[in-house]
Amino acid sequence: MTPGPDTFAARFGLDDAVYGRLIAAALASGGDFCDLFLQAKTSNVIGLEDGEVNRAFRQSDLGIGIRVVAGDAQGYAFCEELEERSMLEAARVAASIAKSGATLPPQRIVRTPLPDRYPAARPWSGVTTEEKLPLLARLGQRASAADPRIRKVRIRFGDAESHVLVVDSSGRKAYDLQPMTVLYVFCVAEHEGRIEENYHAIGARHGLELYQPELLDSVADEAVAKTLLLFQAVRPAAGEMPVVLAAGSSGILLHEAIGHGMEADFNRKGTSIFSDRIGTAVARPFVSIVDEGTLPSARGSLNVDDEGNPVGCTTLVENGILRSYMHDRVSARHYGVEPTGNGRRESFRQMPLPRMRNTYMLAGPHSKEEIIRSVRRGIYAVSFTNGQVQIGAGDFTFYIKTGYLIEEGKLTTPIKDVNLIGNGPKVLADVEMVGDDLVIDQGGWTCGKDGQSVPVSLGLPTVKVSAITVGGEG
Amino acid sequence: MESTLRDLSERALAHALAHGAREAAVGLYRTRFIELKRREGKTETLQASTARGLSIALYVDGRYSSNATSYLVWSELERFLDETLAMTRKLAPDPYRALPDPARYGPTEGVELDLEDASYDRREMAWREQLVAEVEAAALAAGGERVISASADVTTQASESLQIHSNGFRGERRTTSFHLSASVTARDAEGRRPEDYAHAGARHAEGLPEPASVGREAAERALARIGSRKAESRRLPLVVENRAAGRLVSSLLEPLTGASLQQRRSCFADRVGAAIGSPLLTLHDDPLIPRALGSRLYDDEGLRAAPRDLLRDGVLVEYLIDDYYARKLGVPVTGGSTSNLILPAGRASLRELCAPLAEAILVTSFLGGNSNPATGDFSFGVSGFLIRGGERVAPVSEMNITGNHTELWKRLEAVGGDPYPWSSWQLPSLLFSDVQFSGQ
Numbered sequence: 001m002t003p004g005p006d007t008f009a010a011r012f013g014l015d016d017a018v019y020g021r022l023i024a025a026a027l028a029s030g031g032d033f034c035d036l037f038l039q040a041k042t043s044n045v046i047g048l049e050d051g052e053v054n055r056a057f058r059q060s061d062l063g064i065g066i067r068v069v070a071g072d073a074q075g076y077a078f079c080e081e082l083e084e085r086s087m088l089e090a091a092r093v094a095a096s097i098a099k100s101g102a103t104l105p106p107q108r109i110v111r112t113p114l115p116d117r118y119p120a121a122r123p124w125s126g127v128t129t130e131e132k133l134p135l136l137a138r139l140g141q142r143a144s145a146a147d148p149r150i151r152k153v154r155i156r157f158g159d160a161e162s163h164v165l166v167v168d169s170s171g172r173k174a175y176d177l178q179p180m181t182v183l184y185v186f187c188v189a190e191h192e193g194r195i196e197e198n199y200h201a202i203g204a205r206h207g208l209e210l211y212q213p214e215l216l217d218s219v220a221d222e223a224v225a226k227t228l229l230l231f232q233a234v235r236p237a238a239g240e241m242p243v244v245l246a247a248g249s250s251g252i253l254l255h256e257a258i259g260h261g262m263e264a265d266f267n268r269k270g271t272s273i274f275s276d277r278i279g280t281a282v283a284r285p286f287v288s289i290v291d292e293g294t295l296p297s298a299r300g301s302l303n304v305d306d307e308g309n310p311v312g313c314t315t316l317v318e319n320g321i322l323r324s325y326m327h328d329r330v331s332a333r334h335y336g337v338e339p340t341g342n343g344r345r346e347s348f349r350q351m352p353l354p355r356m357r358n359t360y361m362l363a364g365p366h367s368k369e370e371i372i373r374s375v376r377r378g379i380y381a382v383s384f385t386n387g388q389v390q391i392g393a394g395d396f397t398f399y400i401k402t403g404y405l406i407e408e409g410k411l412t413t414p415i416k417d418v419n420l421i422g423n424g425p426k427v428l429a430d431v432e433m434v435g436d437d438l439v440i441d442q443g444g445w446t447c448g449k450d451g452q453s454v455p456v457s458l459g460l461p462t463v464k465v466s467a468i469t470v471g472g473e474g
Numbered sequence: 475m476e477s478t479l480r481d482l483s484e485r486a487l488a489h490a491l492a493h494g495a496r497e498a499a500v501g502l503y504r505t506r507f508i509e510l511k512r513r514e515g516k517t518e519t520l521q522a523s524t525a526r527g528l529s530i531a532l533y534v535d536g537r538y539s540s541n542a543t544s545y546l547v548w549s550e551l552e553r554f555l556d557e558t559l560a561m562t563r564k565l566a567p568d569p570y571r572a573l574p575d576p577a578r579y580g581p582t583e584g585v586e587l588d589l590e591d592a593s594y595d596r597r598e599m600a601w602r603e604q605l606v607a608e609v610e611a612a613a614l615a616a617g618g619e620r621v622i623s624a625s626a627d628v629t630t631q632a633s634e635s636l637q638i639h640s641n642g643f644r645g646e647r648r649t650t651s652f653h654l655s656a657s658v659t660a661r662d663a664e665g666r667r668p669e670d671y672a673h674a675g676a677r678h679a680e681g682l683p684e685p686a687s688v689g690r691e692a693a694e695r696a697l698a699r700i701g702s703r704k705a706e707s708r709r710l711p712l713v714v715e716n717r718a719a720g721r722l723v724s725s726l727l728e729p730l731t732g733a734s735l736q737q738r739r740s741c742f743a744d745r746v747g748a749a750i751g752s753p754l755l756t757l758h759d760d761p762l763i764p765r766a767l768g769s770r771l772y773d774d775e776g777l778r779a780a781p782r783d784l785l786r787d788g789v790l791v792e793y794l795i796d797d798y799y800a801r802k803l804g805v806p807v808t809g810g811s812t813s814n815l816i817l818p819a820g821r822a823s824l825r826e827l828c829a830p831l832a833e834a835i836l837v838t839s840f841l842g843g844n845s846n847p848a849t850g851d852f853s854f855g856v857s858g859f860l861i862r863g864g865e866r867v868a869p870v871s872e873m874n875i876t877g878n879h880t881e882l883w884k885r886l887e888a889v890g891g892d893p894y895p896w897s898s899w900q901l902p903s904l905l906f907s908d909v910q911f912s913g914q
Contacts, residue, residue: 056561056565058558059542061544077521078525080544093522154737188737190738195739195848197739238876238911240913256842269659390857393666393669395871421855
C-alpha cells in the first residue's frame with residue numbers, strides 16, 4: 001500500500017461522493033467509460049553557474065483532467081482548480097464526445113492497494129533549500145578543480161513530488177505519490193585554443209537519500225572526463241559500418257528502433273512499421289526486449305499507470321519473436337487484451353497515450369571482449385544526447401556524443417558528435433551479437449510524443465549491429 | 475483580462491514587495507483552446523479547456539528566483555509566494571540580477587498588430603467539424619488506395635496575458651490562432667509505411683488556406699516518399715526545403731545567444747563585424763508585422779520591440795543578448811529572442827532552385843541529430859529526394875548530413891523565393907554547395 005493519506009481527501013476535502021457526481025456528469029451523454037486524473041505537483045530546480053548557486057525555479061501545478069471514451073473516440077477537458085462547479089463544467093465538455101445517450105449504472109468506488117517501488121527515505125517535501133546547496137557546491141568545486149582545462153561548470157539540480165489520483169467509472173481508485181530527481185553537470189573546457197563542452201546526467205525516482213558523496217563525485221568526474229575526451233576525438237568516416245553499442249545508455253537504440261513502433265496506438269491505426277507483425281521473427285533468437293515498469297526507483301517506473309492500471313513487464317521481443325505491443329486502455333480494448341500498464345501522460349492537462357517506461361534488452365551469450373574483437377573497422381558508441389524515429393517508415397536516429405573507433409578488433413581513437421541513422425526492423429535483424437553484461441542506464445532520459453514529455457529509462461548489454469549509417473566526414 | 479485575475483496579479487506583486495522583494499515581475503496568462511482530431515470519417519478526439527497560470531520573478535536581497543503556479547486561489551498563492559520568497563533568500567547573491575532599465579520597456583507605440591480575430595467566439599464546433607472533414611476528404615481523395623491512415627486536426631486558441639513589473643512596466647496582449655494539419659501514412663511495396671504531414675496556421679481564421687489544400691499536400695507528400703532508399707555517401711549540393719530550414723537556422727542561432735557567449739560555449743565568440751556566411755545570409759527580425767505569428771510589442775523581459783538585423787550580407791551584426799547576460803558580459807542588451815525571423819527571399823521557386831543542379835539532394839525533412847554550439851559541429855538525419863539533371867528522380871531516406879556551422883553558411887549559394895508562410899520564422903528554401911552526406 002502506498003504510504004501516507006490521499007492528499008486530495010486530506011488537503012482538498014474531496015471524497016467519493018464528489019467523484020461519483022463528476023463521473024455521472026461525464027457519462028451523461030452516453031460515454032462507455034470515463035476517468036478522472038487529479039494531480040498536485042511541486043517541482044524545483046536550482047542552478048549553479050560561475051561558481052555560485054544563485055538561481056532557483058519552483059513550479060506548482062494543481063488540477064484535474066476528465067476523459068470520456070465512446071468507442072474509439074475520446075473527449076477530454078481539464079481545469080486548474082478543484083472547485084466542484086469548475087470540475088463539473090470540465091466533465092460536461094468531455095462528455096460532449098458521446099452522442100448515444102445511453103447511461104451506465106454508478107459503481108461503488110474502491111481504493112486499489114498499490115506496491116511501493118520508489119520509497120523515498122527523504123521525500124522532497126521535507127527537504128529544505130539549505131540541504132540542497134552543499135550538494136551543488138561539492139559538485140561544482142570538484143568539477144572545477146579537476147583539471148586546469150575546465151573553464152566553466154554549470155549544474156541543474158531538479159526535484160519533484162507528484163500526487164496523483166485516478167478514479168474511473170468502473171469504481172477503481174488509485175492514489176500514488178511519485179518522487180523524481182534529476183542532476184545535470186555541464187563542463188566547458190579550453191585547450192590550445194579549442195573549446196569543447198559535454199555533460200553527465202542522472203535521474204531516478206528517489207528523494208534526497210540518493211545523493212551520497214560517492215555518487216556526487218562520480219557524476220562530477222564523469223562530466224569532466226567526457227568533456228576532456230573530446231580534445232582527442234575525431235569524426236569517423238561517413239557511411240555504413242559495424243557499430244558496437246556500449247552497455248547502458250545505448251538502450252536509446254531500442255527506444256527509437258522498436259520501442260515507439262510497438263506503442264499500440266500507432267498499430268491500431270496501422271501507422272507503425274511493426275503493424276501486423278506480432279508473432280513473426282524480427283531478430284536472432286538471442287534477442288529479447290522488454291519494457292518494464294517495476295524496476296526499483298528507476299526513472300520510468302510506476303506503481304500504477306496514469307489510467308489506474310497495474311504496471312508490470314511487457315515483453316516486446318522474446319527470443320527474436322515479436323510478442324506484444326504496449327497498450328493503454330483504448331488500444332487494449334481495440335485489440336481485446338488486458339492493458340499493459342503503459343498508459344501515461346505528462347500531466348492532468350493531457351490525455352493518456354501508450355508510452356514506454358524502462359526499455360531494455362536482456363543479456364545475451366557473448367562477452368564484451370569478443371564482440372569488440374569481431375570488428376575489423378567500425379565504431380564503439382558510448383554516450384548519447386538524443387534520438388528520434390519516423391514510426392511508419394521505421395527510420396530512426398540517435399546522436400553519439402562520445403565513442404571510439406574500432407580498428408582491427410581494438411578500441412583506438414575517440415570519436416564525437418555524429419548522428420547514426422538506421423531502419424528499425426533492419427537494425428533489429430542486423431543485431432549479430434549480444435553481450436552478457438546488461439546495464440540499466442541511470443541517465444535523466446525524457447521521452448517526447450505528441451507534445452507530451454514523460455520520464456523513462458533504458459538499458460542494453462554490449463550489442464553489435466552489422467551495419468548502421470554513421471554521419472561523418474570524408 | 476478579467477478583473478479578478480488582474481487584481482490577483484497586482485496583489486501578488488504587492489505581497490512580494492511588502493515581504494522583502496526589492497523588485498518583482500508578475501506574468502499571468504489565460505488561454506482557451508479547442509482541438510478536434512478526425513480520422514476514418516469521424517471525430518477521434520475532442521479536447522477543450524482553459525489553462526491559466528501566474529509566474530513571478532523575485533529579486534530579494536540581491537538574490538533571484540523565478541516561479542510559476544496554476545493554483546490561483548489567493549490563500550494558496552500567498553503561501554506559494556511566502557515559500558518562494560524564503561527559498562530565494564537561501565541562495566547566493568547574483569549582482570547581475572535586476573529588472574531591465576525602464577527606458578527600454580515596451581510596448582512599442584503607434585503600431586496596431588491586429589493579432590486577435592474578433593470572430594473567435596462566434597466560431598461554432600460545427601465550423602471546426604467542417605474544416606477537418608474537408609481536410610480529411612481531400613487527403614483521402616489525393617492519396618487513393620495507398621493510404622493506410624489519414625488524420626486531420628484543427629486547433630484554435632484565444633490567449634490573453636498580462637505582465638507587470640515593479641519598476642513600471644505594464645503590458646497586456648490578446649491573441650488568437652488557428653491551425654490546421656493533416657498527416658497521412660501510405661503503404662509501400664516493401665512493408666514500410668512512409669508518412670508525412672502538412673500544416674497551416676494563422677492569427678485570423680480568414681488567413682487559413684483552403685482546407686482541402688492541407689489534406690492534399692499531406693497525401694501528396696506521403697505518396698512521394700514511397701520506395702525511398704539511401705543514396706551513396708558523398709559530398710553533394712544540399713537544397714533544404716523552406717519548411718525544414720528552421721532546423722539549420724536554430725542551430726546557427728544557439729551559439730549567438732548571450733548565455734552561450736558568457737558560458738564560453740560559442741563557436742562565434744568575438745565575431746561581430748566578421749563574415750560568418752555568404753553574402754546571401756541576412757537574418758532580419760521584425761516583431762511588428764501585422765497579423766504575423768511571431769509579432770509582439772514587447773519581449774519576454776518587457777523590452778520594446780523593434781526590427782533589427784542579426785546578420786547582414788553574411789556579416790554578423792549583433793548577438794541575441796538578453797538583459798541578464800548583457801549585465802554579466804558588460805555589453806549592451808540586444809534582446810534575447812527572435813520574433814518573426816526573415817531570411818530575405820530570392821526569386822526562384824524550389825523547382826527553379828534545383829533546376830541547374832546536375833546532382834544534389836533536396837532535404838524535405840530532418841530526423842534527429844544535434845549540433846554543438848561550442849565547436850559548430852553538426853550531424854543531422856535527413857530525408858528528401860535525389861536530384862539529377864535538375865529534376866527529382868527518387869526519394870531518399872536514412873541518410874545524415876555532417877559538417878560545421880562555421881563552414882556551412884559560407885557555402886549558401888542561392889535562396890528561394892518561397893518564404894514558408896505558416897511559421898513565425900519565414901524562411902525560404904536554401905541551396906548550399908559541397909555538403910557531406912552519409913548513406914550507403
